[in-house]
Amino acid sequence: MQRDSIRKAFDQQAASYDEQWRRLGPLNQALHLLMGSVFSDLPADARFLCVGAGTGAELRFLAGQFPQWRFTVVEPSPAMLEVCHDHADKAGFAERCSFHEGYLESLADSADFHGASALLVSQFILERETRIGFFRDIARRLRPGGMLVSSDLSFDTKSPAYEKLLETWFRMMRGADDISPGELERIRTAYGRDVAVLPPAEVEKMIESGGFQPPTPFYQAGLIRGWYAARSPQGH
Ligand SMILES: C[S@@+](CC[C@H](N)C(=O)[O-])C[C@H]1O[C@@H](n2cnc3c(N)ncnc32)[C@H](O)[C@@H]1O
Structure with missing residues (x-):
């Protein structure tokens, strides 16, 4: 999907997104729990970049877990960002956030962040070089050694196991x-067309090519896989 279509699709889903995910909450809870451990070495007053925050599921978790962190929240869908902002207001941590409506490249290039997340985001970038560029845009905003957690739908779609799973x-x-x-065939076609579901090794190569050390896979539930990776010394 092109950027405009993705943005529109998430604008349309924004009001119902949290409700859709409520039932799938255990998937997020396990991912967030492990992500919290990945980031537990960051400074108590870390600056954190949350890319493709959507309605802010991971942001709410991290804001609760790390009460002095400050967040820059990047989200291209205005409707998703509005829901995210409302949640932050209600939970009382909005003053620790800077909300950026748009894509990463329009955010100042400051190499200032201790950590970053991109949960279920890079999978929407279908072209390999653009997806590497997405990771590079994150890497160049991280301090040396800064840590990224990224998750995506990822599987070997040519394997017989994919059909079953x-x-x-x-x-x-x-x-x-x-x-x-x-119905299954229609869904399969839509996944093949609109989402870049790639084998784990390919996603790992792209993260590395984007300026990170070899990623560590730390989470797999169904089709969702999560990795963490430190910015490589040269950055990007
Ligand atoms: C599936 S949602 C995930 C939201 C949130 N991270 C979560 O785990 O609940 C993907 C989000 O990424 C945003 N997005 C899509 N492409 C993006 C891109 N290239 N850069 C930043 N955000 C993007 C979408 O607008 C959407 O809000």
Whole structure:
């Protein structure tokens, strides 16, 4: 999908996004729990870059876990960002956040962040070089040794296991037992067209090419895989 279509798609989902994810909460809880450990070495007053924050699920977790951190929240969908901002207001940490509506390249290039997250974001970038550029844009904003946590849908889509797992995955996403073969095929096509579901080794190569040390996989649930990686010494 092109940027405009992605932004519009998330603008449309913004009001219902949290409700859709409520049932899938255990997936996020496990990811966030582990992510908290990855970032536990960062300074108590760290500056943190949250890329593609959506309605702010990971932001709320991190703001609660690390009460002195300051966040720069980057999100291209105005409607998603508004929901995210509302949550931060209600939870009382909005004054620790700077909200940036747009993409990363329009954010000042300051190499100032101790850590960054991009959860379920890079998968929407279909072109390999652009996706590497996305990671590079994060790396160049991190301090030396700064840590990234990234997660994406990732699997070897050519393996026989993918067919089986995809069906299980969609049953879970839909909260339904029966998915017709036609429906499964439509979903499979949409995943193949709109989301770059790539084998873990390929995503790892792209993160590394974007200026990070070899990523460590730390989370896998269904199709979602998570990695952490420190900025490489040369940065980008
Ligand atoms: C699936 S949502 C995930 C939101 C949040 N990270 C979470 O885990 O709940 C993906 C978000 O990334 C944003 N996004 C898509 N492409 C992006 C890009 N190139 N840069 C930054 N954000 C992007 C979308 O607008 C959307 O809010």
